[in-house]
Amino acid sequence: MSTRITSSMMTRSLLSDINDVANRQDATRRQMSSGKQITKPSDDPYATARAMSLRTDLAGIKQHERNVQEAQSWMTVTDTTLSSITDLAQHARELVVQGATDTLPQTSRNAIADQIDQIVAGMKQEANSTYDGRYVLAGSRTNTKPYDATVQTTSAGTTPDDTYLGDAASQLREIGPGVTLSVNARGDEVLGGSPGASGNMLGVLRDIATHLRAGDTQSLGNDDIKALDGQIDNVLAIHARIGAGMNRLETASSRLAQIEESATSMLSNTEDADMAKVLTDYSTQQAVYQSALQAGARIVQTSLLDFLR
Amino acid sequence: MSISTFNGIQTSLRGLLAQQRSLDVTSHNIANASTVGYTRQSAELVASPAMLVPTSGGANAGNLGTGVDVQTYKRVRDQFLDLQYRAQNMSLGEQTARSGALQDVELSFAEPGDTGIANALDKFWSAWGDLSNSADSGPARQAVIDQARTLTGQINDLQKNLAAARQRAADEYTQTAGAGGEINQMATDLTATLNAIRSAEKTGAQPNDLYDRRDLLLDKLSEMGQVSVTPSAAGNVDVSLGGVLIVDSDDTTGAASVPAGAFPLSYTTSPGGRLGALLDLQSSTGPIASYQTDLASFAQALASSVNGIYSATGTTFFTFGTGASDLPEIALNEPAINVATLSGGIGGPSDNSIALGVTALAGGAADSGYRQLVTRMGNEVAQANRQQATAQTLTDNLSGRRDSVSGVSLDEEMTNIIRFQRAYQASARAMSTTDEMLDTLINRAGRVGL
DSSP, rough: OOOOHHHHHHHHHHHHHHHHHHHHHOOOOOHHHHHHHHHGGOHHHHHHHHHHHHHHHHHHHHHHHHHHHHHHHHHOOOOOOOHHHHHHHHHHHHHHHHHTTTOOOHHHHHHHHHHHHHHHHHHHHTTOOETTTTTTTSOOOSSSBBBBOOOEEETEEEEEOBBSSSOSSOOOEETTTTEEEEEOOOOOHOOOOOTTSSSSHHHHHHHHHHHHHHHHHHIIIIIEEEEHHHHHHHHHHHHHHHHHHHHHHHHHHHHHHHHHHHHHHHHHHHHOOOOHHHHHHHHHHHHHHHHHHHHHHHHHHHHHHTTHH | OOOHHHHHHEEHHHHHHHHHHHHHHHHHHTTTOOTTTOOOOOEEEEOOOOEEOOOOOOOOEEEEOOOEEEEEEEOOOOOHHHHHHHHHHHHHHHHHHHHHHHHHHHHHHHHHHSSSSSHHHHHHHHHHHHHHOTTTOOOHHHHHHHHHHHHHHHHHHHHHHHHHHHHHHHHHHHHHSSTTTHHHHHHHHHHHHHHHHHHHTTTTHHEEEEEEHHHHHHHHHHSSSEEEEETTTOOOOEEEEEEEEEEEEEEETTOOOOOOTTOOOOOOOOOOOHHHHHHHSSTTTTTHHHHHHHHHHHHHHHHHHHOOOHHGGGGOOEEEEEOOSSSSSEOOOOSSSSSOOHHHOOOSTTHHHHHHHHHHHTSSHHHHHHHHHHHHHHHHHHHHHHHHHHHHHHHHHHHHHHHHHHOOOOOHHHHHHHHHHHHHHHHHHHHHHHHHHIIIIIIIITTTTO
16 A cells, blocks of 8 residues: 655655755855864764864974974074184184294284284173074073173282183974974083183183293193194084084974975865865755755645646 | 335435535544644444335345444544654654754864864963973963963863753753643643543543644653553543653542642653753763863863973972862962963073973873863764754654654545535435425326316
């Protein structure tokens, strides 16, 4: 026996069908206007989790990119500083060679000694260079000048104070998940810090100035020049370390750009709507919706009443 | 026994009356074609008792028909479909309430996007990253503090929203199941209807339209919970909702009444339907409460992991505990933490060891805890939506089957109109034929020679 179809059944099923189509169309319209295929977690819980995780990754990558840029700027300042200090040291070496000549009159040696004092002051000036208001050679005490220009007064007279005022801390930057890089060179390792101590750049240069004034060409020609060469090598070694760090930053930067691109495209694949497909779906649904409405208008109108007189 | 001369007129009259009654029923059906809960009726016609008449067959007397009678006005309804429909409607009520409430909850998460907690968490970690680049910078410290405030604010707001969602379910339950509430109203209506049916039945009547009213009320009740209707001793019925009696019929008089103290309804086991869903949504073991628990453990994990690093400075960064509204609350440890005291490290002004430590927590256990919560919630909402759609389809299907049996088909009624009209016309014709016959007999017979 075929089912008995009543008027209320027809209107009910028609309404529920039209409602169904309208609902699907609404979902498609939401995708169209938001450009996203997931607008709430229940649309696709696992894709939502993936999208959230990718967003976190992306935020991390962007942060690491910022860290790398920051580290690059810091290291560039350090690089320039070390170059200047090397240049100054080379100049000092030429002066020492000149001063070690026995035939040179003492007045000229005194003049060279004054120049060496100026070089020491210049080096300290360089070591006080800043990036973004922070003293780059001061360890973590970046708000303190690593070397003070003030003069120390003792019973023996006045001598400039060569004390290193920073600390021994490394400046670490995170350039990848769990990967840190030390970006700083410290004043005490480049120029030294304890006043009067030999075995560091400032001490060696102070000794040289003393020997020049005393006319001690013996020391100047042998120990002093060797000690100065040793200090120049030390600065060059630190400079090389900074250079290697800058290379690492370069590599990290391009790697971060790559993974940012791939994470962005994965996020887009997970989250973004395929517009071509959405638009096609929408026009199909619209056609279905219209025909459902039209069919409805015809079915509901017609009954036996139309044919009886 | 001989037969009355006027027997044919009487037979035709019965036919006329019966067809007229049938037409009346058809009109009633058409008038109620769109009445909710209406069951189509039909006049059941049977041949009226026959007369014994002598025939040439001798002892075997013949039966002469005397026309037609309306035996009963039948209500065309399948009680079994009613039971199926109510069971399904109960499930629909439950799933609709559940998926509606969970959709609200889902919206308050605002994921995935730029306004949710996940985004605030990403920004919080980034602020620490920036602080690690310039630990002595005031703006970087301010950013960490601002992002921490935003993040804790969002977590606490979500916690409040979830509590509010549970409260809404509890309020709705009170309004629906409380004394004087919607269900109480329906129970009162139902007692009145049952009593009216009972007094009509006492007079031998069959109050079809009252039956419709009773069934419609039971349909509506079934959305709220498990309805069961059991016959009582004096011939009336008892109605219970989710196992609690809401209409009680007296065992001797049969008078139905709402038992005193039945409202507000309270249940120890789930009554099913909308009430069951509302009880589950508000319950401390329900889905929303479990989101609250997970959110609280996420907040606690976040607070303790950050504090684990930050406590090297001798103070904690976050506080976690029960807030003013009795809800778990995470907050920045203010005023101990401020722009002046916030440190990225414990050494010189640019020491960033703590900032680096906190940054390393990004994307860790706290993040994945929150992500799991969102995934679980998304799954449960999706599942509730699917179940709601299924229940809707099944209920629609059963409604259709009930309509197929009990609904008014205008085509059918129009056909019936023609049928009854023709039968009426034919009966009238039969009557006039008998009349003509009598005319011959009375006016023309025996007038020979006049």
